[in-house]
Amino acid sequence: MDMLGGLSGQEFLSQYWQKTPYLVRQAFPDGLYKISGDELAGLATEPDVESRLVTANDWTLRHGPFFEEDFTRLPEKDWTLLVQAVDHWVPDIAALFDAFDFIPAWRMDDIMISYAVPGGGVGPHFDHYDVFLIQVDGEREWRIGQSCTDADDRRDDTDLSILAHFDEQERWVLKPGDMLYVPPGIAHWGSALSKDCITYSIGFRAPSQAETLVEFAQFAADSCTDFDRYQDADLKARTDSHLITDADIDRIQQMLQTLTEDRDAMARWFGRYMTQPKYGDAPLEEPTLSNADIARQLQRQPLIRNSAVRLAYQPGILFVDGEAIDSGLPADGLRWICEQKQISASDLGNQDDVARLKVLTTLVGHDAFYFDNE
Template identity: 40%
Template sequence: MTQILLGGLTAEEFLAEYWQKKPLLIRQAVPGFTGVVTKDELFQLARDEDVESRYVTHDGRHWEVIRGPQKASDLKRKKHPWTVLVQGLNLFCPDGDALLHRFNFIPQARLDDLMVSYAIDGGGVGPHFDNYDVFLLQGIGQRRWQIANQDDRSLVEGAPLKILKDFRPVHDWVLNPGDMLYLPPHWAHNGIAIGECTTYSIGFRSPSYQELAQQFLGHLQDSLELDGIYADPDLKLQSHPAEIGDAMIDRVAEQLTRITWSREDVRSFLGSYLTEPKPHVFFDAPDEPLDFDEFIAACATDGFSLDARSLFLFSNGQFFLNGETVEVDESDRKALCQLADERRLPSLAGISGPMQEELHEWYCCGFAFPSGALMD
């Protein structure tokens, strides 16, 4: 399946030859693909206040960006080229979630979300570059993609989007339904709709080291313990009472060297950080949850699935769900690894009683559900 998605390449070949190295155009990566939502469904999502969306239009010189929820009247404009973009389609559409996880040959710790854009003829967001990897899968219609690996990344001043001032494409392709383009970080690209079209963007997380450092230091606060209080029994009279003396600086600096961390601290941080839901994500608990016995019976029939909004990762026997550490007995770890990898278990057979009770609690919180609930 992955070889079809990658144009005959194995996942290993793609990672070795292309990932974060050079672009790859794949004709008919998903044969017969025309998208996972209709235009009307997409527009309905764009008008939803719980969905992140942007409406982008231009008249050849000026750009305008309107953040959602969108107005129905804007989605019918014809005067200037426009596009509407919906983030996190995987959170609202089961087929979108399934499409996103077809890219599991990249670790889920790097997977971000599925975005879809609809554009009328000439619509797009202008030449730009991203700081992350992206797969651009064509849905309905055609889109022309121009790309460049240029060092000049100066931007148009005053524009509401990060549009490159001097874009110089080196490749120019037209993508048809089912075609896909992979771009490494910082490759400039410009997608222009040819008639009505949709494009599905599979994006990946690329946090800056500055962000990681700041978040890690915040994480350390929860476990930091430095005993004692500041003391200076050898205090000497200062000529300037308002001066912060060298002795004080040296004493505090010495104590701060006691702040250390281990590889396990980094593991714990990454587990919490990478599974923390985005600020706009909320979980819906069932209105009338099944009791424990009913829940077990439902899972025996239909299996058990993570909600699309849930982020579940593991490392070296430690498990992390939606920003929190989950205690898992060694006897349950194989099954929980399967749940994290596949986001579904065919049944709860063989899972310990305490873990089954934990999974029932996840269900009551809206983190997961008996798989048959997908069809309810």
């Protein structure tokens, strides 16, 4: 793949993914859809959009939403604006995910965009997830540092998670079209070298063990009844009633293990969990439509995929924004729906068309697809 410097997706995953940084010069030689600094600032004024403003001279962090005057007061250097999940709000930005389709779609998190002036950046830090950093406009210098853990000290004079120690290993200047991959735990430090420095950051979901345990425990608890309790029909008479024995621990451990042994339940939970929306939704308020309504409307205009809605599937089950839908479609039908950016009446012409139409009706109700009524 040209985007990966001539490597195939599998070669990149085997050699670099979660192992070592990888720089690709001119990964996108033809450029990408570019959002302007003014457009990005406009998004940062919206209450549903997560945004941050960082000044590099004193490492001050401010959270949005912002006002127009906040930007007019900024100096000519040493600041950066970061807007999270721009792919939720700008479909042309979301299209960039297609270039990374060799990675599971449910692992994709969001596309953050930063706009910086000379000296702008967020300081030396590391992430807990994989990230591709794509230079879209201007130039940015990236310094790569040491491998880190949560034990590495952070500075205590800022709200930013800035490393107290940075051991530089490599340094690159990225120009428009260049891309840098940084694995989890690798320290990196980006600094804008030019005005109108725009960088796209593609991040990936990597839930922590603690988050996963809490989410699964809640899912499992919801399926339990008052009759699902600790049992000890094989209890032996005790000479020491205060002692917790190995047999007691074995029983409670087995009780907990049974919750994870149901693979179908585990799969249903995982699909729901990994498609839960992380950021604010972009509701389209599509009126309630029936199968017949959808079929008639498709004769006049196509359905368009809402890029803010997360989809994934397992055979028989479609997951949409944290909900599981028993679709009745085979795996290839579910895959087809998940891959479509636009669906026309002519796309529904095989033996699965009735079942697909029912699923599409459900997805329109979830705002996953919509008719452009403008």
